[in-house]
Amino acid sequence: MPKRNDASTPIQLETVPAVRLSRSVTTPIRVLMLEDNEADAQLIRHELHRAGLTTVTERIDSENAFTSAVRDFEPDVVLSDHSLGQFDSFSALEILREVRPTAPFIIVTGSITGAQSVASIRAGAEDLVLKACLSRLAASISDALAIRRPLNKLTERQVQVLRLVTQGHRTRDIAKRLGLSVKTVESHRGEIMKRLGIHDVVGLVRYAVRVGLVAAAK
Amino acid sequence: MRLVRNLPTPTSNTLRVLLLENSETDAELIARELQRSNLRAVMERVDSEEAFTAALQSFAPDIVLSDHSLAQFDSRAALEILRAVRPTAPFIIVTGAFTDVQTVAAVRAGAEDLILKASLGRLVPSISNALAVRRPLQALTERQIEVLKLVAQGYRTRDIASRLKLGIKTVESHRYAMMKRLRVHEVAGLVRYAIRVGLVPLEIGSRDRVSPA
Numbered sequence: 001m002p003k004r005n006d007a008s009t010p011i012q013l014e015t016v017p018a019v020r021l022s023r024s025v026t027t028p029i030r031v032l033m034l035e036d037n038e039a040d041a042q043l044i045r046h047e048l049h050r051a052g053l054t055t056v057t058e059r060i061d062s063e064n065a066f067t068s069a070v071r072d073f074e075p076d077v078v079l080s081d082h083s084l085g086q087f088d089s090f091s092a093l094e095i096l097r098e099v100r101p102t103a104p105f106i107i108v109t110g111s112i113t114g115a116q117s118v119a120s121i122r123a124g125a126e127d128l129v130l131k132a133c134l135s136r137l138a139a140s141i142s143d144a145l146a147i148r149r150p151l152n153k154l155t156e157r158q159v160q161v162l163r164l165v166t167q168g169h170r171t172r173d174i175a176k177r178l179g180l181s182v183k184t185v186e187s188h189r190g191e192i193m194k195r196l197g198i199h200d201v202v203g204l205v206r207y208a209v210r211v212g213l214v215a216a217a218k
Numbered sequence: 219m220r221l222v223r224n225l226p227t228p229t230s231n232t233l234r235v236l237l238l239e240n241s242e243t244d245a246e247l248i249a250r251e252l253q254r255s256n257l258r259a260v261m262e263r264v265d266s267e268e269a270f271t272a273a274l275q276s277f278a279p280d281i282v283l284s285d286h287s288l289a290q291f292d293s294r295a296a297l298e299i300l301r302a303v304r305p306t307a308p309f310i311i312v313t314g315a316f317t318d319v320q321t322v323a324a325v326r327a328g329a330e331d332l333i334l335k336a337s338l339g340r341l342v343p344s345i346s347n348a349l350a351v352r353r354p355l356q357a358l359t360e361r362q363i364e365v366l367k368l369v370a371q372g373y374r375t376r377d378i379a380s381r382l383k384l385g386i387k388t389v390e391s392h393r394y395a396m397m398k399r400l401r402v403h404e405v406a407g408l409v410r411y412a413i414r415v416g417l418v419p420l421e422i423g424s425r426d427r428v429s430p431a
Contacts, residue, residue: 114321114332115340121325122414128318136319168406202372205409210326210422216414217407 028054029141032075034092035108036061036084040131044079044108051138063087063095070099077141082109082116093123093212101213102151102159104144108137124212148211153195159213161188165201166208233259233345236279238296239312240265240288244335248283248312255342267291267299274303281345286313286320297327297416305367305417306355308348312341328416352415357399363417365392369405370412 031048035041041059048055058073060066061084069075078096080089093105104126112120117128126144129137151159157178164174175185198204208214235252239245245263252259262277264270265288273279282300284293297309308330316324321332330348333340355363361382368378379389402408412418 112318114316114334114337117318117321118325118331121322127322130318133318166406166410168404168410170404200372200374201405202370202409205406206370206372206413206418206420206422209410209413210420214410216420217402217410 026054028056029145030074030076031055031057031141032066032069032073032078033057033059033108034061034066034078034080034084034087034089035059036081040081040110043131043134044137047134047137048141051135053138053141063091066092067095067099070096070103075100075103077144078103078105079108079137080105082107082112089120089125090123093120093125097124097212101163102148102211104141104148105212106137106140106144108134122216124209124215126212150196150207151211154192158188158192158195161185162192162204162208163213165189165192166205166214231258233257233349234278234280235259235261236270236273236277236282237261237263238265238270238282238284238288238291238293239263240285244285247335247338248341251338251341257342257345267295270296271299271303274300279304279307281307281348282309283312283341284309286311286316293324293329294327297324297329301328301416306352306363306415308345308352309416310341310344310348312338323421326419326421328419330416354400354411355415358396362392362396362399365389366396366400366408366412367417369393370409370418 033041033044035044038059041057045055045057048057058069058075060069063086066087070078078092080092082089089105089107089109096103096105105124106126107120107128108131109128110131112128112130120128127140129140154162160178161174164177169177171182171185171189174180175182178185193199193204196204196207198207205214209216237245237248239248242263245261249261252261262273262279264273267290270291282296284296286293293309293311293313300307300309309328310330311324311332312335313332314335316332316334324332330351331344333344358366364382365378368381373381375386375389375393378384379386382389384392397403397408400408400411402411409418413420
């Protein structure tokens with residue numbers, strides 16, 4: 001799990017050079033841009049800078065590059081254009097959920113239909129920002145990170161367990177899948193609830209759906 | 219298509235569409251779109267909060283189509299009223315224009331779909347899909363739907379019993395029957411289904427029992 005945005009490290013609003021500084025100074029937000037147009041990527045970088053977000057950005061424009069960057073670049077947030085030749089935001093979101101399930105996915109696009117918008121949000125996208133309204137982007141990123149801040153208190157293993165619990169798997173199945181004992185899974189469950197401050201499965205599910213860890217049913 | 223229980227027999231095959239719309243012209247376009255389809259629909263148009271609230275009882279709609287904003291009233295408020303009175307009826311926003319922000323907020327609040335008046339061809343497929351997603355709910359009694367909603371809001375069996383003035387055993391048996399009829403065998407699945415059909419909103423608000431610390 002990224003330790004960069006843990007609960008004690010609020011997003012800094014002053015502008016500092018976008019390099020990895022020591023955590024005590026500031027923590028840049030790692031932004032992965034799935035965008036095939038460099039001019040648009042420039043506008044996005046400009047907007048984030050103007051809004052005072054400290055970021056490190058990387059732009060990629062293919063499925064292969066996206067899949068590697070999700071692992072190697074370790075993004076805190078993904079900004080995705082809606083359609084890129086052979087690849088689209090739905091597939092990108094699916095890949096992100098498997099590899100970095102807690103990272104918010106924001107669609108930044110020139111145009112999108114109502115049907116696609118609705119489907120994206122149902123699939124777990126955090127927000128849609130039209131390129132004509134980029135001034136909204138920084139606030140959208142900040143909100144997305146804020147609502148996920150409780151997740152930074154969890155270990156990677158606990159996020160895995162949370163996902164499986166909210167998908168409806170029983171403790172015994174989760175133990176089997178992850179090669180853990182039932183007792184270990186039980187203690188992860190207890191710890192997850194404690195750290196998130198959510199004390200029942202219903203609450204876990206609603207939170208997990210809200211942050212896109214699992215989709216609503218069907 | 220059999221769409222809802224508890225309707226008088228003669229109309230039980232007819233889809234009851236409540237339209238919240240202040241333009242008579244737009245209402246006619248929507249009516250024409252429904253007539254062109256295979257749906258057997260009756261439509262009633264209202265254009266104020268008062269008339270909307272009254273029609274939910276007197277007209278008993280199976281589905282609500284709502285313009286996004288009307289002078290004194292908007293789709294968000296309409297959806298809240300609908301959820302309290304007829305929690306299983308899908309709510310589709312049919313409007314001239316909406317922003318990205320409004321779209322996201324509407325879906326998180328439990329709206330089923332958003333359709334631009336310029337793309338009314340999407341309306342009938344959207345209605346059919348909305349009804350298909352909710353078909354499992356028709357196997358439930360009104361009481362079981364109430365229990366499902368409270369479960370998905372995070373109430374425990376004991377709280378549900380005292381809220382509905384039922385015995386704990388009765389609530390337990392409703393829960394059991396409801397899960398069996400929905401063919402969902404764990405709470406996580408129930409909650410995800412309740413979110414999908416808008417019985418509880420996706421946005422976790424202050425009025426909910428459950429919210430992250």
